[in-house]
Amino acid sequence: MNLEYKGQEVVPVPKDKVWAFINDPSKIASCVPDVISSNIRDPHNFDAVVGVAVGPVRGKFTFKISLDPQPDGSHMNMKISGGGFGSVVDLLATSEVKDNGDSTTTLDWSATASMRGPVATVGGRVIDTQAQRVISQTFANVKSQLSATATA
Amino acid sequence: MAIAPEVPKERHALGLPMKRKEDPRLIQGRGRFVDDIVLPNMLYMALVHSPYPHARIVKIDKTAALAVPGVKAVLTAEDLAGAGLAWIPTFHGYDKQMVLAVGKVLYQYQEVAGVIATSREAAHDAAELVDVEYEPLDPVVDPFISKTDKTILRDDRENKTNHIYHWEVGHRAETDAALASSEVHIKERVVFQRCHPAPLEPCGVIADMNPATGRLTMYLTSQAPHAHRTVVSLVTGIPEDKIHIISPDLGGGFGNKVPVYPGYVVATVASVVLGVPVKWIETRTENLTTTGFARDYHMDVEIGATKAGKITALKVATVADHGAFDAAADPTKYPAGLFGIVTGSYDFPTAFTELDAYFTNKAPGGVAYRCSFRVTEASFAIERGMELLARELKMDPADLRMLNFVKKEQFPYPSPLGFIYDSGDYHLTLQKALDTVEYKALRQEQAEKRARGELMGIGISTFTEAVGAGPSKHFDIMGIKMFDSAEIRIHPTGSGIVRAGTKSQGQGHETTWAQIVAEELGLDPQNLLVEEGDTDTAPYGLGTYASRSTPVAGAALAMAARRVREKAHKIAAHVLEVADADIEWKDYKFQVKGVPEKSITMKEIAFAAYTNPVPGSEAGLEAVYYYDPPNLTFPHGAYIAVVDVDKETGETHVRRFLAVDDCGTVINPMIVEGQIHGGLTEGFAIAFMQEIIYDESGNNLNTNFTDYLVPTALETPSWETGSTCTPSPHHPIGAKGVGESPNVGSPAAFVNAVMDALSPLGITHIDMPLSRSKVWTAIQAAKK
Numbered sequence A: 001m002n003l004e005y006k007g008q009e010v011v012p013v014p015k016d017k018v019w020a021f022i023n024d025p026s027k028i029a030s031c032v033p034d035v036i037s038s039n040i041r042d043p044h045n046f047d048a049v050v051g052v053a054v055g056p057v058r059g060k061f062t063f064k065i066s067l068d069p070q071p072d073g074s075h076m077n078m079k080i081s082g083g084g085f086g087s088v089v090d091l092l093a094t095s096e097v098k099d100n101g102d103s104t105t106t107l108d109w110s111a112t113a114s115m116r117g118p119v120a121t122v123g124g125r126v127i128d129t130q131a132q133r134v135i136s137q138t139f140a141n142v143k144s145q146l147s148a149t150a151t152a
Numbered sequence B: 001m002a003i004a005p006e007v008p009k010e011r012h013a014l015g016l017p018m019k020r021k022e023d024p025r026l027i028q029g030r031g032r033f034v035d036d037i038v039l040p041n042m043l044y045m046a047l048v049h050s051p052y053p054h055a056r057i058v059k060i061d062k063t064a065a066l067a068v069p070g071v072k073a074v075l076t077a078e079d080l081a082g083a084g085l086a087w088i089p090t091f092h093g094y095d096k097q098m099v100l101a102v103g104k105v106l107y108q109y110q111e112v113a114g115v116i117a118t119s120r121e122a123a124h125d126a127a128e129l130v131d132v133e134y135e136p137l138d139p140v141v142d143p144f145i146s147k148t149d150k151t152i153l154r155d156d157r158e159n160k161t162n163h164i165y166h167w168e169v170g171h172r173a174e175t176d177a178a179l180a181s182s183e184v185h186i187k188e189r190v191v192f193q194r195c196h197p198a199p200l201e202p203c204g205v206i207a208d209m210n211p212a213t214g215r216l217t218m219y220l221t222s223q224a225p226h227a228h229r230t231v232v233s234l235v236t237g238i239p240e241d242k243i244h245i246i247s248p249d250l251g252g253g254f255g256n257k258v259p260v261y262p263g264y265v266v267a268t269v270a271s272v273v274l275g276v277p278v279k280w281i282e283t284r285t286e287n288l289t290t291t292g293f294a295r296d297y298h299m300d301v302e303i304g305a306t307k308a309g310k311i312t313a314l315k316v317a318t319v320a321d322h323g324a325f326d327a328a329a330d331p332t333k334y335p336a337g338l339f340g341i342v343t344g345s346y347d348f349p350t351a352f353t354e355l356d357a358y359f360t361n362k363a364p365g366g367v368a369y370r371c372s373f374r375v376t377e378a379s380f381a382i383e384r385g386m387e388l389l390a391r392e393l394k395m396d397p398a399d400l401r402m403l404n405f406v407k408k409e410q411f412p413y414p415s416p417l418g419f420i421y422d423s424g425d426y427h428l429t430l431q432k433a434l435d436t437v438e439y440k441a442l443r444q445e446q447a448e449k450r451a452r453g454e455l456m457g458i459g460i461s462t463f464t465e466a467v468g469a470g471p472s473k474h475f476d477i478m479g480i481k482m483f484d485s486a487e488i489r490i491h492p493t494g495s496g497i498v499r500a501g502t503k504s505q506g507q508g509h510e511t512t513w514a515q516i517v518a519e520e521l522g523l524d525p526q527n528l529l530v531e532e533g534d535t536d537t538a539p540y541g542l543g544t545y546a547s548r549s550t551p552v553a554g555a556a557l558a559m560a561a562r563r564v565r566e567k568a569h570k571i572a573a574h575v576l577e578v579a580d581a582d583i584e585w586k587d588y589k590f591q592v593k594g595v596p597e598k599s600i601t602m603k604e605i606a607f608a609a610y611t612n613p614v615p616g617s618e619a620g621l622e623a624v625y626y627y628d629p630p631n632l633t634f635p636h637g638a639y640i641a642v643v644d645v646d647k648e649t650g651e652t653h654v655r656r657f658l659a660v661d662d663c664g665t666v667i668n669p670m671i672v673e674g675q676i677h678g679g680l681t682e683g684f685a686i687a688f689m690q691e692i693i694y695d696e697s698g699n700n701l702n703t704n705f706t707d708y709l710v711p712t713a714l715e716t717p718s719w720e721t722g723s724t725c726t727p728s729p730h731h732p733i734g735a736k737g738v739g740e741s742p743n744v745g746s747p748a749a750f751v752n753a754v755m756d757a758l759s760p761l762g763i764t765h766i767d768m769p770l771s772r773s774k775v776w777t778a779i780q781a782a783k784k
Helices: A015-022 A025-031 A127-151 B023-027 B077-082 B120-129 B172-180 B225-236 B262-274 B284-290 B339-343 B375-393 B397-404 B426-437 B439-451 B509-521 B549-576 B602-611 B669-688 B741-761 B772-783
Strands: A002-011 A035-042 A045-054 A057-069 A075-084 A087-099 A105-116 B043-049 B055-061 B071-076 B087-089 B096-098 B111-117 B131-136 B163-170 B184-195 B204-210 B215-220 B243-246 B278-281 B293-305 B311-323 B351-359 B365-367 B455-461 B484-490 B496-500 B528-531 B583-586 B589-592 B595-600 B622-627 B636-645 B652-662 B720-723
Touching: A002 A127, A015 A025, A015 A087, A015 A105, A015 A127, A025 A035, A025 A045, A025 A057, A025 A127, A045 A127, A057 A087, A087 A127, A105 A127, B043 B120, B043 B262, B043 B284, B055 B111, B071 B077, B071 B120, B071 B262, B077 B262, B111 B120, B111 B262, B163 B172, B172 B293, B172 B311, B172 B351, B184 B375, B204 B262, B215 B225, B215 B262, B225 B243, B225 B262, B262 B278, B293 B375, B311 B339, B311 B365, B311 B375, B339 B351, B339 B375, B375 B397, B375 B455, B375 B741, B397 B426, B397 B455, B426 B439, B426 B636, B426 B652, B426 B720, B439 B455, B455 B741, B484 B509, B484 B549, B484 B602, B496 B509, B496 B549, B509 B528, B509 B549, B549 B583, B549 B589, B549 B595, B549 B602, B549 B622, B595 B602, B636 B741, B652 B669, B652 B741, B669 B720, B669 B741, B741 B772
Parallel strands: B043 B278, B215 B243, B293 B365, B311 B351, B496 B528, B652 B720
Antiparallel strands: A002 A105, A035 A045, A045 A057, A057 A075, A075 A087, A087 A105, B043 B111, B055 B131, B071 B111, B087 B096, B163 B351, B184 B293, B204 B215, B204 B278, B293 B311, B455 B636, B484 B496, B484 B622, B583 B589, B589 B595, B636 B652
16 A cells, blocks of 8 residues: 655754754654664664554564755755564655745655555554554654753 | 166155264264374374465474474475475366465465474474565456466476466357357456355364385375375375275365365474374464465456357357466366356357466465355356346346246257256246246346345356266276265175265265165165264275265265175075076165065065075175266256345345256255255355455465355345246166255355346446455446
8 A cells, every 4th residue: 555644843943953863863863753772884874673553453663764964964864664564654755945935944845655554454453543643643752852862 | 787767656765854864973072084184193284384475495493393292293395305296286287386385475474394292382483483584576366468478487496477278169150250240249347256155163184104014095175085095195106005085074164175285294304304103284374375376367258149049159268266376176187177168058049168277475376165166156157247247238137048948858959069968947937936936926026126226136046057977988097087985885684884985064865875776675774874974984985075976976886786686686586586587676675576476675685695595696685886977067046136225335235046956866954955955055155155265475365254255044044936847858866966056056146136236336346256345346437
């Protein structure tokens, strides 16, 4: 099954800070909800073990995440692939960072996910809202962590 | 020995509603199924399945799995290749299938590796840790896209096409001409969806290769233990005497336990490698996603007729979705099974049918789910077609059927597609059904309800099956002729043991086989032990599926019993001190002709066979018979469904369902009724609830019983049954077989009833399953 998501966050910090944040695998890893452990392999790649509960499917998913910052300094592509207990999730996320000219930054993001195996079949009826929650929570966490640095 | 029905007026055992001998064991939890068996030093196997429907395998890393405590081995296709078992032939031998994925996966949940461990838990935990790297490929899930050959799925095959075969029978030019010149003509695409037999006990095996004796014992969920023994020998090279297959109690089969599955092969290799028994029991998901599915036929049905309703021609063109391998379970010479029965109960002057089968990225299969090979698909096509024709002609569907039935004086009836129907009285059977439901009153009620805007429907299905494969001149599986066998041994005290080459999965053979033999010999059926499923003791037979047990093995039992009776006749003459010619078999004992008080029972003869044998003759009282049927048998029935459809919710309420069946001579009416109730319930599930759906990415969406629904007592309608009896003229006791009739005949009755209910809205056809949402959507669309 293929699913699509998108959203927007306005972050109260300048664009360069946002860009630096989303270029840092350790910072991104800390924003993914329900992360059990993460392993930074290089400046653009990291692995994360995430707790997943989709309907009757409960367990750990291991994801390989690679960051692909675009030379324009405004677009970040992110590829997430992995799975567990016979299921596979492939997710492609793109985010665009826009300077609002008032020391705030708009983060537009969209993602497409394809899922196979029990996660798609058993969890078919509930996975959409779950995936929506995980992805939007990740970007919401990006915003809240950056906001914390602004007030600090 | 001449074969002719012997139908005595007063029955001794045949036709009596004897309680099932197997039930006290089964209902008290004293049955013995494969998973009940635990052998010393036994290991457990779990399989690794592909999440992708189509992908190349880049790498398989066993390291993490092997590190799990208790894991003894992880096997992949590479390991099997060493034993020559990476691929095995499919059912009829025209294709081959991967045991474990070889370089590529072709459907979601395909078996990729087997993990063997000291506990089931360790095996399953380790299976999750087998790290398989895939390179995904685009899946093809629609046979009509497969047909274009844009993506070739089977690059291992010589012919680079997804087209598996073309099959046809009948008169193409004559049929086309007749259709073109017919005054009335209907054409509809009728899909029989992919569904699954889903027996409550999934498949499983314990493979036990004894390194000291070199003998392989397999406790196997098998509907055909002897055929499996021969296949295992041919595929592995193990001599057949070194293979012992035991099929213990089975919790349903419905065709699902006919094929050989990868799990059986991998467990066997594991046992050979490790020298200990290895058990593999499927999960529900494995059963639904990998083992033999049924149907998936897309049928274009065309019928021509005169304005008066006389049918002129039938044409059915089918696209069959066979999944990743051509593993359809059909006899060798019948790639589309007995689909030629598609002319049904009707006297078509001419007919033609053709079928093209394609590969897709779906699980392989095409088993005869509670039906003789492809007979359900054919019956559904013709019964839907006749209903659409009646609608087109504005004629009552019962009248249309009555007008076009094969008449009883036409039997034996040669059908335009090559069958010789043995016997039947279609007019009588339908009339009985119409009278029983009070058809005219129902139509009157329907008219009144329609006037009030309510949706009530009446659906008829008057099917004819072709069962009991089959005559050796036509029927074989991988060359083995489809006869069946029986062996009877009568003990000195008049009890005995009866063995057959069939294998009950719940059909009640322990009772009905005893009744057949008891009837022929005048013995007590309670004291005839029936044994099946052990290849070391049972005579060779092709097993139980396609309603073949009673037509073939049932006949073998009657004939073996008559052989016993021939010998008993000589013993009777010897004991009574008269000539053979002066003795007759009458009232279930041997009597001196004209002197009924001078008689001897079979029980007394049995004792004499061991204590006072005829001088110069062998002692003992036993016989074996291998029965090669001269023809198939052709059970028929008339089913009527009455439904109310809720306009606001799309929900169908099956208010009444009557099944009048004619299966020839009935062995045990209580078992027949039970079979009909069970088959109708499965037919109801197919019509309203069940489908194996693949999404556009090749995900199987019905992998468990929350998504693949099995009806409970709550939603199952109350069934009414009735019968007529036209014995088969070529079967020793006139029996035809009934276990599958209700599953063959009922889907069309349900769908015809719902379409009849929806006809005021102009809706002519909805494909099964007729779920609330589908019916509601069709009602909404019709309102616009």
